[in-house]
Amino acid sequence: MQNIIFKYQPRSPELTSSNSDCICLVDKKIWRDLPNSTRQKTLSVVNSIADGTPFTVLGGKNIKSNPSLIRFRIGRSFRLILSKGNKRLTFKLCRRQGYEQQFKNF
Numbered sequence: 001m002q003n004i005i006f007k008y009q010p011r012s013p014e015l016t017s018s019n020s021d022c023i024c025l026v027d028k029k030i031w032r033d034l035p036n037s038t039r040q041k042t043l044s045v046v047n048s049i050a051d052g053t054p055f056t057v058l059g060g061k062n063i064k065s066n067p068s069l070i071r072f073r074i075g076r077s078f079r080l081i082l083s084k085g086n087k088r089l090t091f092k093l094c095r096r097q098g099y100e101q102q103f104k105n106f
Helices: 013-017 026-035 038-050 097-106
Strands: 003-008 020-029 061-063 066-074 080-087 088-095
Touching: 003 026, 013 066, 013 080, 020 038, 026 061, 038 066, 080 097, 088 097
Parallel strands: 020 088
Antiparallel strands: 003 020, 061 066, 066 080, 080 088
Protein backbone atom coordinates (compact mmCIF):
# COMPACT_ATOMS: atom_id res chain seq x y z
CA MET A 1 0.00 0.00 0.00
CA GLN A 2 1.48 3.34 -1.06
CA ASN A 3 0.77 6.37 1.08
CA ILE A 4 0.58 10.02 0.20
CA ILE A 5 2.24 12.03 2.97
CA PHE A 6 1.28 15.60 3.84
CA LYS A 7 3.62 17.36 6.29
CA TYR A 8 2.58 20.44 8.23
CA GLN A 9 4.48 22.72 10.55
CA PRO A 10 2.31 23.24 13.63
CA ARG A 11 1.45 26.88 14.17
CA SER A 12 0.04 26.45 17.66
CA PRO A 13 2.29 27.88 20.43
CA GLU A 14 2.18 24.72 22.55
CA LEU A 15 3.03 22.49 19.57
CA THR A 16 5.68 24.80 18.11
CA SER A 17 7.55 25.10 21.40
CA SER A 18 7.95 21.32 21.60
CA ASN A 19 9.34 21.22 18.02
CA SER A 20 6.73 18.69 16.88
CA ASP A 21 5.67 17.46 13.45
CA CYS A 22 2.19 17.06 12.00
CA ILE A 23 1.94 14.28 9.38
CA CYS A 24 -1.10 13.05 7.45
CA LEU A 25 -0.91 9.60 5.81
CA VAL A 26 -3.42 8.75 3.10
CA ASP A 27 -3.56 5.62 0.96
CA LYS A 28 -2.97 6.69 -2.64
CA LYS A 29 -5.95 4.69 -3.95
CA ILE A 30 -8.31 6.14 -1.34
CA TRP A 31 -7.15 9.72 -2.07
CA ARG A 32 -7.58 9.25 -5.82
CA ASP A 33 -11.18 8.04 -5.39
CA LEU A 34 -12.22 10.70 -2.87
CA PRO A 35 -14.72 13.37 -3.86
CA ASN A 36 -13.26 16.87 -3.79
CA SER A 37 -15.45 17.92 -0.84
CA THR A 38 -14.11 15.04 1.25
CA ARG A 39 -10.54 15.98 0.38
CA GLN A 40 -11.19 19.56 1.44
CA LYS A 41 -12.77 18.43 4.72
CA THR A 42 -9.76 16.20 5.48
CA LEU A 43 -7.24 18.95 4.80
CA SER A 44 -9.35 21.44 6.75
CA VAL A 45 -9.33 19.24 9.88
CA VAL A 46 -5.57 18.65 9.63
CA ASN A 47 -4.87 22.38 9.14
CA SER A 48 -7.13 23.32 12.04
CA ILE A 49 -5.40 20.89 14.40
CA ALA A 50 -2.01 22.23 13.23
CA ASP A 51 -3.27 25.74 14.04
CA GLY A 52 -4.12 24.62 17.59
CA THR A 53 -7.90 24.26 17.39
CA PRO A 54 -9.14 21.79 20.05
CA PHE A 55 -10.23 18.50 18.50
CA THR A 56 -13.61 18.59 20.27
CA VAL A 57 -14.53 21.76 18.36
CA LEU A 58 -13.87 19.90 15.09
CA GLY A 59 -16.02 16.91 16.06
CA GLY A 60 -13.20 14.63 17.22
CA LYS A 61 -13.97 11.86 19.69
CA ASN A 62 -11.63 9.86 21.91
CA ILE A 63 -11.43 6.16 21.12
CA LYS A 64 -12.29 4.22 24.26
CA SER A 65 -10.05 1.24 23.55
CA ASN A 66 -6.99 3.47 22.99
CA PRO A 67 -7.05 6.90 24.67
CA SER A 68 -4.10 8.19 22.63
CA LEU A 69 -6.22 8.01 19.45
CA ILE A 70 -8.89 10.47 18.34
CA ARG A 71 -11.28 9.90 15.42
CA PHE A 72 -12.98 12.39 13.13
CA ARG A 73 -15.91 11.61 10.87
CA ILE A 74 -15.12 12.63 7.29
CA GLY A 75 -18.28 12.18 5.27
CA ARG A 76 -20.33 8.99 5.48
CA SER A 77 -17.63 6.54 4.50
CA PHE A 78 -14.33 7.76 5.94
CA ARG A 79 -12.67 8.34 9.30
CA LEU A 80 -9.58 10.37 10.08
CA ILE A 81 -7.61 8.97 13.02
CA LEU A 82 -5.26 11.21 14.98
CA SER A 83 -2.45 9.68 17.00
CA LYS A 84 -0.64 11.85 19.53
CA GLY A 85 2.90 10.53 19.92
CA ASN A 86 6.13 11.96 21.24
CA LYS A 87 6.47 15.35 19.54
CA ARG A 88 4.40 14.12 16.60
CA LEU A 89 0.79 14.27 15.48
CA THR A 90 0.00 11.57 12.94
CA PHE A 91 -3.25 11.49 10.98
CA LYS A 92 -4.44 8.52 8.96
CA LEU A 93 -7.46 8.54 6.65
CA CYS A 94 -9.24 5.19 6.31
CA ARG A 95 -12.56 3.73 5.27
CA ARG A 96 -15.25 3.44 7.93
CA GLN A 97 -15.79 -0.28 7.40
CA GLY A 98 -12.37 -1.36 8.65
CA TYR A 99 -11.05 1.55 10.63
CA GLU A 100 -10.93 -0.44 13.90
CA GLN A 101 -8.14 -2.52 12.35
CA GLN A 102 -6.07 0.66 11.96
CA PHE A 103 -5.79 0.97 15.76
CA LYS A 104 -3.22 -1.83 15.75
CA ASN A 105 -1.01 0.03 13.25
CA PHE A 106 -0.51 3.06 15.49
